[in-house]
Structures are given as structure tokens and as C-alpha cells.
Amino acid sequence: MPAVNQIELHPLLVQTGLRAYDRSHGIATEAWSPLAKGGALLRNPLLGALAEKYGRTPAQVVLRWHLQLGNVVIPKSVTPERVAENIDVFGFELDPDDVEAIETLDEGHRTGPDPDHFG
Numbered sequence: 001m002p003a004v005n006q007i008e009l010h011p012l013l014v015q016t017g018l019r020a021y022d023r024s025h026g027i028a029t030e031a032w033s034p035l036a037k038g039g040a041l042l043r044n045p046l047l048g049a050l051a052e053k054y055g056r057t058p059a060q061v062v063l064r065w066h067l068q069l070g071n072v073v074i075p076k077s078v079t080p081e082r083v084a085e086n087i088d089v090f091g092f093e094l095d096p097d098d099v100e101a102i103e104t105l106d107e108g109h110r111t112g113p114d115p116d117h118f119g
């Protein structure tokens with residue numbers, strides 16, 4: 001049995017089925033591209049509103065969402081300020097309703113290849 005399943009996973013691709021499968025088999029789910037590469041996702045109005053509500057940045061809201069789902073999350077940044085921002089996500093907690101609201105952003109959007117179609 002694998003210990004970790006690393007899959008593309010962010011609010012635009014919430015992977016409900018695979019996460020449930022992993023959980024039921026004791027497999028940790030690791031988010032690949034957890035910020036959807038930091039593009040349009042971070043300008044999403046819902047994430048902007050939640051960032052304002054919690055006094056955080058949209059990236060911090062997304063990372064907190066991953067943590068509260070139980071995902072292993074390792075965002076990438078070459079920007080020292082963002083690295084500091086991305087680790088500073090343990091001092092607040094999203095309300096359960098807000099965790100659910102973020103899941104409604106799912107649109108099956110991939111930033112990387114679909115492992116069901118390759119070769």
C-alpha cells in the first residue's frame with residue numbers, strides 16, 4: 001500500500017473521490033500545485049472575501065483549507081516574503097462553512113497533465 005498519493009489538488013480541482021479513497025486506505029494525500037501555480041485562483045472573489053474576513057492573504061486561505069482537509073501541502077515560492085507568508089498559516093482557522101464554500105470553486109481545472117491520459 002502506498003503511504004502517500006501526490007495528486008494535483010487545489011480549490012479548482014478538489015479531488016473529492018480520490019481524497020476519500022486515500023483516507024479509507026490510510027494513504028496520505030499530498031497536494032501537487034497546491035496554489036494552482038499562484039495564478040488566477042488567487043484573484044478569485046470568494047478567496048478575496050475570505051482573506052479579508054480572516055485578515056490573511058488568499059494564498060494563506062488556500063493553504064489553510066488544504067491543512068483543514070488533512071492534505072499534505074508544500075507550496076513552492078522563490079520569493080522570501082511569500083515563503084514566510086506561506087508558513088504562517090497556523091495562527092487561524094477557517095470556519096467549516098468556509099471550508100465547504102471553497103470546495104464549490106471546483107471546476108475540474110488542471111494546471112498539469114491528466115494521469116488518466118498520457119503516452
Ligand SMILES: NC(=O)c1ccc[n+]([C@@H]2O[C@H](COP(=O)([O-])OP(=O)(O)OC[C@H]3O[C@@H](n4cnc5c(N)ncnc54)[C@H](OP(=O)(O)O)[C@@H]3O)[C@@H](O)[C@H]2O)c1
Nearest residue numbers: 032033034035036037038059074075076077078079082085
Ligand atoms: N514530487 C516531486 O518530485 C516534486 C518536484 C517538484 C515539485 N513538486 C511539487 O510541484 C509543485 C510545484 O509548484 P507549482 O508551481 O506547480 O505550484 P504551486 O506551489 O501551486 O504554485 C507556485 C507558484 O505560486 C506562486 N506563489 C507561491 N506562494 C505565493 C503566495 N503566497 N502568493 C502569491 N503567489 C504565490 C509562486 O511564485 P514565486 O515562486 O514567484 O513566488 C509560483 O509561481 C509543488 O506542489 C511541489 O511540491 C513535486
